[in-house]
Amino acid sequence: MTKENFFENVYEVVKLIPKGKVTSYGAIAAYLGVKSSSRMVGWAMNHCHTLEYRIPAHRVVNRNGLLTGKAHFGGERMRELLEKEGIMVEKDQIMNFESVFWDPSKELIL
Protein backbone atom coordinates (compact mmCIF):
# COMPACT_ATOMS: atom_id res chain seq x y z
CA MET A 1 0.00 0.00 0.00
CA THR A 2 1.76 3.10 -1.21
CA LYS A 3 0.47 6.19 0.38
CA GLU A 4 2.46 8.40 -1.89
CA ASN A 5 -0.23 8.99 -4.37
CA PHE A 6 -3.94 8.97 -4.27
CA PHE A 7 -3.94 6.95 -7.46
CA GLU A 8 -1.79 4.20 -6.08
CA ASN A 9 -4.46 3.48 -3.52
CA VAL A 10 -7.13 3.56 -6.17
CA TYR A 11 -5.24 1.12 -8.34
CA GLU A 12 -4.57 -1.14 -5.39
CA VAL A 13 -8.26 -1.39 -4.62
CA VAL A 14 -9.29 -1.83 -8.23
CA LYS A 15 -6.77 -4.62 -8.69
CA LEU A 16 -8.24 -6.35 -5.64
CA ILE A 17 -11.71 -6.48 -7.09
CA PRO A 18 -12.55 -10.19 -7.39
CA LYS A 19 -13.54 -11.63 -10.73
CA GLY A 20 -17.23 -11.40 -11.42
CA LYS A 21 -17.62 -8.46 -9.11
CA VAL A 22 -17.83 -4.74 -9.65
CA THR A 23 -17.63 -1.65 -7.53
CA SER A 24 -18.29 2.03 -7.87
CA TYR A 25 -16.10 5.09 -7.98
CA GLY A 26 -17.82 6.38 -4.89
CA ALA A 27 -17.20 3.14 -2.99
CA ILE A 28 -13.50 3.34 -3.74
CA ALA A 29 -13.40 6.98 -2.82
CA ALA A 30 -15.19 6.23 0.44
CA TYR A 31 -12.77 3.42 1.15
CA LEU A 32 -9.90 5.83 0.67
CA GLY A 33 -11.57 8.32 2.97
CA VAL A 34 -12.44 10.85 0.31
CA LYS A 35 -15.96 9.81 -0.47
CA SER A 36 -16.82 13.29 -1.61
CA SER A 37 -14.13 13.12 -4.23
CA SER A 38 -15.32 10.28 -6.37
CA ARG A 39 -14.21 12.32 -9.34
CA MET A 40 -10.63 11.69 -8.38
CA VAL A 41 -11.24 7.98 -8.74
CA GLY A 42 -12.64 8.46 -12.19
CA TRP A 43 -9.76 10.71 -13.03
CA ALA A 44 -7.33 8.04 -11.87
CA MET A 45 -9.08 5.54 -14.11
CA ASN A 46 -8.68 7.92 -16.99
CA HIS A 47 -4.93 7.58 -16.65
CA CYS A 48 -4.79 3.93 -15.67
CA HIS A 49 -4.07 2.96 -19.26
CA THR A 50 -0.80 4.85 -19.06
CA LEU A 51 0.39 2.48 -16.34
CA GLU A 52 2.63 -0.46 -17.00
CA TYR A 53 0.38 -2.88 -15.18
CA ARG A 54 -3.22 -3.49 -16.15
CA ILE A 55 -6.12 -2.22 -14.16
CA PRO A 56 -9.49 -4.01 -14.32
CA ALA A 57 -11.19 -0.68 -14.74
CA HIS A 58 -14.07 -2.42 -16.47
CA ARG A 59 -15.10 -3.59 -13.01
CA VAL A 60 -15.50 -0.02 -11.88
CA VAL A 61 -18.72 1.69 -12.73
CA ASN A 62 -20.68 4.61 -11.42
CA ARG A 63 -23.14 4.45 -8.56
CA ASN A 64 -25.98 3.50 -10.88
CA GLY A 65 -24.13 0.50 -12.25
CA LEU A 66 -23.82 2.30 -15.54
CA LEU A 67 -20.77 1.70 -17.72
CA THR A 68 -19.91 5.35 -17.98
CA GLY A 69 -16.31 4.62 -18.85
CA LYS A 70 -17.19 2.28 -21.66
CA ALA A 71 -16.12 4.80 -24.25
CA HIS A 72 -12.60 4.77 -22.85
CA PHE A 73 -12.31 1.06 -23.40
CA GLY A 74 -12.88 1.35 -27.07
CA GLY A 75 -16.56 0.52 -27.38
CA GLU A 76 -17.79 -3.00 -26.69
CA ARG A 77 -14.62 -4.12 -24.94
CA MET A 78 -15.87 -3.24 -21.49
CA ARG A 79 -19.19 -5.02 -21.88
CA GLU A 80 -17.56 -8.14 -23.25
CA LEU A 81 -15.10 -8.28 -20.40
CA LEU A 82 -17.88 -8.00 -17.86
CA GLU A 83 -20.07 -10.60 -19.54
CA LYS A 84 -17.08 -12.88 -19.77
CA GLU A 85 -16.85 -12.71 -15.99
CA GLY A 86 -20.49 -13.59 -15.60
CA ILE A 87 -21.81 -10.08 -15.21
CA MET A 88 -24.88 -9.36 -17.25
CA VAL A 89 -24.89 -6.03 -18.98
CA GLU A 90 -27.96 -4.51 -20.56
CA LYS A 91 -27.71 -1.24 -22.45
CA ASP A 92 -24.45 -0.26 -20.77
CA GLN A 93 -25.99 -0.99 -17.40
CA ILE A 94 -25.12 -3.85 -15.09
CA MET A 95 -27.99 -6.20 -14.33
CA ASN A 96 -28.36 -7.47 -10.76
CA PHE A 97 -25.98 -4.74 -9.81
CA GLU A 98 -26.56 -5.29 -6.12
CA SER A 99 -25.66 -8.97 -6.31
CA VAL A 100 -22.36 -8.33 -8.07
CA PHE A 101 -21.48 -5.19 -6.18
CA TRP A 102 -18.26 -5.45 -4.21
CA ASP A 103 -17.77 -2.87 -1.50
CA PRO A 104 -14.08 -2.47 -0.59
CA SER A 105 -14.97 -0.80 2.69
CA LYS A 106 -16.74 -4.01 3.69
CA GLU A 107 -14.61 -6.64 1.99
CA LEU A 108 -11.28 -5.11 2.82
CA ILE A 109 -9.71 -3.88 6.00
CA LEU A 110 -7.64 -0.75 6.08
Place this chain on the structure above:
DNA sequence: GTGGTGACGACAC
Protein backbone atom coordinates in the same frame (compact mmCIF):
# COMPACT_ATOMS: atom_id res chain seq x y z
C1' DG B 1 -0.28 31.01 -9.41
C1' DT B 2 -4.75 30.69 -11.78
C1' DG B 3 -8.21 28.50 -14.27
C1' DG B 4 -10.30 24.80 -16.61
C1' DT B 5 -11.35 20.03 -16.71
C1' DG B 6 -12.76 15.34 -15.29
C1' DA B 7 -14.63 7.43 -16.40
C1' DC B 8 -18.79 10.98 -10.07
C1' DG B 9 -22.13 11.85 -6.24
C1' DA B 10 -25.49 14.21 -3.68
C1' DC B 11 -28.93 17.47 -3.46
C1' DA B 12 -32.47 20.99 -5.34
C1' DC B 13 -36.00 21.96 -8.31
Place this chain on the structure above:
DNA sequence: GGTGTCGCCACCA
Protein backbone atom coordinates in the same frame (compact mmCIF):
# COMPACT_ATOMS: atom_id res chain seq x y z
C1' DG C 1 -38.30 10.92 -11.60
C1' DG C 2 -35.39 13.44 -15.00
C1' DT C 3 -32.52 17.44 -15.31
C1' DG C 4 -29.61 20.97 -13.54
C1' DT C 5 -26.16 22.65 -10.40
C1' DC C 6 -22.60 22.47 -7.02
C1' DG C 7 -18.80 20.31 -4.67
C1' DC C 8 -14.93 17.70 -4.49
C1' DC C 9 -9.51 17.48 -5.31
C1' DA C 10 -5.55 16.42 -8.46
C1' DC C 11 -3.45 17.38 -12.79
C1' DC C 12 -2.39 19.97 -17.11
C1' DA C 13 -1.96 24.25 -20.01
